[in-house]
Amino acid sequence: MKLSGKTYRGVLAAMLAGGMLLTAGCGAGGSHSDGSKSSSKGGGGGGYNGPLPAPAQPTGAADTDRANGADGEQKDIAPTPAPDYLSTFALDVDTASYGYARRTLADGKLPAADTVRPEEFVNSFRQDYKRPDGNGFTVTVDGARTGGDGWSLVRVGLATRGQAEGAERAPxxxxxxxxxxxxxxxxxxxxxxxxxxxxxxxxxxxxxxxxxxxxxxxxxxxxxxxxxxxxxxxxxxxxxxxxxxxxxxxxxxxxxxxxxxxxxxxxxxxxxxxxxxxxxxxxxxxxxxxxxxxxxxxxxxxxxxxxxxxxxxxxxxxxxxxxxxxxxxxxxxxxxxxxxxxxxxxxxxxxxELTARDAKAQVAFDPQTVQQFRLIGYDNRKVADKDFRNDGVDGGEVGPGHTVTALYAVRLREGAGGHVATASVRWLDPEDRAPHEQSGMVETDALQNTLWSETSTRLQVAALAAYFADELRGRSLPSAPSLSELADRAEVLANTSEDSQVRDLATAIKEANGLKG
Missing domain, CATH: 3.40.50.410 (von Willebrand factor, type A domain)
Known part of the structure; x- marks a missing residue:
């Protein structure tokens, strides 16, 4: 059922009065077969233009900062999930960190850990996100299980429309x-x-x-x-x-x-x-x-x-x-x-060219289904949650044809089902600086498949890049394969995808594995 803005606000007020828990993304949106939903709004648009409802803050003690890996070993997953279950960051389309790492590995050296930024590894690869018909972004949220310990990888994908060949552009x-x-x-x-x-x-x-x-x-x-x-x-x-x-x-x-x-x-x-x-x-x-x-x-x-x-x-x-x-x-x-x-x-x-100025993303996780989460990378792009809609706070600049991917390690609560997260992107039009937003959401049904055998090649490539970067930084994500396992998986993906970029990634992982011994 799709609610008008007035009815929607009335429902929210009634739910608050009754002490019910609000979860992110409970507004209307077009459903997708993969368990995700999306909605959009911009300055001056019709329908409900107020803030998207975010998950209520969790009650009780904060979850521990450590969790059991697939082998039972204790693994760090710092930082501790935000107490309000919100994650906010400025968009980033940089790719220099990955290019420089490849160059360093080809020269027979491991890159310094402080030059490795996982988001730039991930964003170096083509993704299969649907593109918008006009200006702005599409929001795709999906993922897969990474092991039998309750951990999943959630992918938030943002895409702008590419420029058609021969299309007019500003000088x-x-x-x-x-x-x-x-x-x-x-x-x-x-x-x-x-x-x-x-x-x-x-x-x-x-x-x-x-x-x-x-x-x-x-x-x-x-x-x-x-x-x-x-x-x-x-x-x-x-x-x-x-x-x-x-x-x-x-x-x-x-x-x-x-x-x-x-x-x-x-x-x-x-x-x-x-x-x-x-x-x-x-x-x-x-x-x-x-x-x-x-x-x-x-x-x-x-x-x-x-x-x-x-x-x-x-x-x-x-x-x-x-x-x-x-x-x-x-x-x-x-x-x-x-x-x-x-x-x-x-x-x-x-x-x-520019499609969006000061673009920021905010992901609202549902504490009813999510026990812990960790954003992989974007360490120096984080934004205070309260500043998501503060257009005076700097975001990222994005051009036509760009994709931005954010990966989260997410641990679901045992037996939980339903809404997992709502992802929103906010940006300013580069011409008139008018604000716009687009949102998408994901439910537990979309996280049932296993990462390495039942998901798209593009999600697997993104996972490879993220795990590889984290390994080079000397960290360990939950359910992360070893470097030698990553090398094997990369070789298989390079052969099946026939993608030269994936072949380059497989070569880099193999070189790193040899250097690390």
Whole structure:
């Protein structure tokens, strides 16, 4: 039965008055055969536009922070589930952590634990989520059992509509901030950057604009904001002339880059700074927060976003990731010309355009059915639960064709059935900043299948990536396979899926297993 907003509020009031327990997602929504439901609302839309009801806080003592694994061994599953059974985080489409880990493993070394971010491993892989017909997101919530100990893996999938081939898009005004410091001369890093910029120059339209700023010990504007039309050869000449010189004054490069972007700002265009660097800052200000503070007005007043492209076997991962998070953007990492072409050709619209600003997700677990839960990754993207609908709190920026996946280790209460969780995403329209929301829910019926034998290939790949990342961080998820077991499962998936990305994952897991012995 679908209730009107007025009737819905009346039912809620009656339930509260009668002392009944409210669970997330008890509003109306279209049902799906997999046990999930979805609903949506946006600013000014019809129907009920009030807050989605969240689960009531659990009563009694908090659940323990440890649980028995499949082998009976005690395993840490910190952090303790939130007492209100809510989990809130800013969306993240970064993939640099996975790319850098693959590069490090290929060089015969294990990546440092603090450079491994599970969400970036998971979000590096294609998913099979339904796409929305218009702007905004779809919300898919599903999962599977991971063992006989009550643990399941719940997948929250968010997807934006991709750009159709030949479709119109807003013109782009891109300011390239290129690192030409001495370290960029090592291992053909600058060659890779030159090739990347050359490919991009050929991909852009005549009505797009490009500016180029280089930096080493100081920053220099090599090309002011210039329309691509009739200037492609000039742009290529500047790109081809780039040579490595001295130290790395990243602050000077960023500051000058944003000055150029503001001066060349185009109304109605996608205005973005693209930083290409190994992020090994050693001159000037080296703190991401202090660097960004100096250009905060450009971000806030002009809506200029940052896209970070990392290169190099020695790579300032933490600095680049912090710059992108605080610079309203995202990062990727390229280690080869093939990867550069993928970023600047195949994924060009997703990397220069915006579908959503300040996007956040909130998952409300039902304490009647859920005993414990843990979000895998997103450690530095967490948002206070109360700030989910506070549009002044920073979220993530998402482009067309992106998918965002969040995986949860969830332990159900013995014998429990029914509603498990409701996932909601909130975002601002990039043009008028109007808020919108979309929701989906999952019930216990959707978690009956076992992960490795009865679920989709895409869910299994996401699980592999998450378990692999957690293993590299030296942690242990409930019911997690060993690294050698992950290597075997990855090999099978690579063969059955015939997916080159899964083959690369299988290779990385095999390399890590060999290094760990």
């Amino acid at each position: 782009a005004a891109l300011t390239f901030v290129v690192d030409i410091s001495g370290s960029m001369g090592e291992s053909s890093r600058l060659d890779l950057v030159r090739d990347s910029l050359g490919v991009l120059t050929d991909q852009l339209r005549d009505d797009d604009s490009i500016a180029i700023v280089t930096f080493s010990d100081r920053a220099e504007t090599r090309l002011p904001m210039t329309r691509v039309k009739d200037h492609r050869n000039r742009i290529h000449d500047i790109v081809d002339s780039l040579e490595a010189t001295d130290s790395t004054n990243l602050e000077a490069g960023i500051r000058t880059g944003y000055d150029v972007a503001v001066e060349g700002h185009r109304k109605g265009a996608t205005n973005r700074v693209v930083l290409l660097s190994d992020a090994l800052a050693n001159t000037g200000e080296t703190s991401a927060d202090k660097i960004l503070k100096r250009i905060d007005g450009a971000r806030r007043d002009h809506g200029i976003t940052l896209f970070g492209v990392g290169v190099g076997s020695d790579y300032g991962d933490a600095l680049m990731e912090r710059l992108a998070d605080k610079g309203d953007g995202h990062t990727t990492y390229v280690a080869s010309r093939a990867e550069a072409r993928k970023v600047f050709c195949d994924q060009l619209p997703a990397n220069i």
